[in-house]
Amino acid sequence: MKFLLVFAALAAAARGEQLFVGDQVLRITPSDEEQINLLRALAEHTVVQVDFWRHPTSPGQPADLWVPFPGLQAVKVFLESNNISYSIMIEDVQELLDEEKKTMMKSKRINRSTSTFDYASYHTIDEIYDWMDMLVDDHPGLVSKLQIGQSYENRPLYVLKFSTGGSNRPAIWLDTGIHSREWITQATGIWTANKIAKEYGQDPSITAILDSMDIFFEIITNPDGFAFTHSSNRLWRKTRSINASSNCVGVDPNRNWDAGFGGSGSSSNPCSETYHGPYAHSEREVKSIVDFILSHGNVKSVISIHSYSQMLLFPYGYTTAPAPDHQELNELAKKAVGDLAAVYGTKYTYGSIADTIYMAAGTTVDWAYDNGVKYSFTFELRDTGRYGFLLPSSQIIPTATETWPALLDIMVHVLEHPY
């Protein structure tokens, strides 16, 4: 008899929608076998769908029953009149679903703005390409993205352009990640690019710089190598070009420039980490920068960022002879490392490449310098070998933060010393 009442009530409540507004989930605790049988019968004979999310098994063990809104009253009456104890576990199923959906959307949205991007982690090539588009979106009129060529494996070579207008203004070139294993450099590049965009109009130095000059920033200068460090070998340095005469892959992009090419401090062995390549500018990654800088014609500074060793270096690497501007570059380097150290006490050494680190022929900055770009510098970021290339991500923001004043020193000097 009791069953019929319930069935009638539930039948009356039948509906065909899929919405869960007002639906509840009841936690029911049958006290004996008879109550368990009643519960099973309830679920089986109903017209309106009730559904056990957790089935009744034995006395004292809770069962969870989803009840659509229209049938709630009838079910509760049934339970109460049979002295079956229950409580409301979920008051409104739709509310819970809405809450969940919001959380999911929020987490998707988290990466939709450069102000919520996680600068304190290392990212994949796709995440960085996405972030670049976000940066452009967030700062229209200041930041644009150019493609200067393609890598060996046909990945785009993207450069961010920071400009407040004008036509072919004197420019500063920055690059990170030319050696793919130096992950702190791409990470610092992202932070720095965001900082430049954020600080224009706020920080007097960067504002003065961008009011008269353009900045070109290539963050993933060796995308094939970078992808390889994620997929196969974290310590890969070179490009991924196939060498005609060898099983060994790749050319050292910082030995492939036409400045003392093939000389001391580079190798003619394709298996070597400092293999200079078959000829100068053989690598697309290098050639595209060469073409860009030469056709631009008004680049006044090239700053190439590497790791590790904590050094600020300037030409020459291919010879021990001092560069004509040695004194000025040395003074500027001294000031920059002083301002870097002032942030967290991180000590850098500085000097010409050949004196400070080793002979190296065919480097980016030597080529730039010999092609009229006076203010050519190479940074070697943190650390000095404790973690080396595997610098913990917790050091990304401190590294970028301390490097910023050093970069500014160089850029301000370039601004104030036109040539």
Next chain:
Amino acid sequence: MELPPGHYLATRAAALAAACLCYRRGSPGRGLALRAVRRASRQDIDGVGQKYHLELVLEDLLDKDSTVNCTAEVLYHLGNNIPPDVQFTIEGELKNAEEADNIFYNRIKSLEKELVAENIPDSHGNVSPEMEPVHLLAWVASGYVIWQNSTENTKFQLAQIKHVKQVKRSDEYLEFDYTILLHEMVSQEIIPWQMTVLWHPQHGVQVTQDSRQPEHASE
């Protein structure tokens, strides 16, 4: 001849001295690293080799604020057929690592299965707290390999532990078989190296066997 402290000859000799010192004085609870070169001079000795006199600042890897000064003499032998001679004097006391060493020792001794691990640090530079002493032990032991294989034209650093496996022993020593990757700065090469490391809190770190492994050049 006095060298500017930032000159590569000075920093290479200093790195070698620090590696050797770390090997002789280090443990899983105490790692030392070069913080700065204060002074350096180089002397060419006819028929013998090149001798360096160095004044260095070292830091405790587990407590960056803790530094210690030391003087070192490095002699690179002509022809590089024998490993360089390194002598050093530490000014003052190094921090006591007894407690940290004993904790690690007892932890490993009480493991049911021999310890095995790989890729320390991982790609993101992370080292879990449990693996920190294993990492330090490799850092200390690699000091030996670096010392034995250095010349004026090399600068080695431990890049990563590729693989480590504890080897069961019947005596009180702990033994680990490491495959490490050494980064050689001048050539920029990554060199795999196998080393067998013995350690006991009272007996220091010993590399009993080591061998350079072939590189995977095309990978």
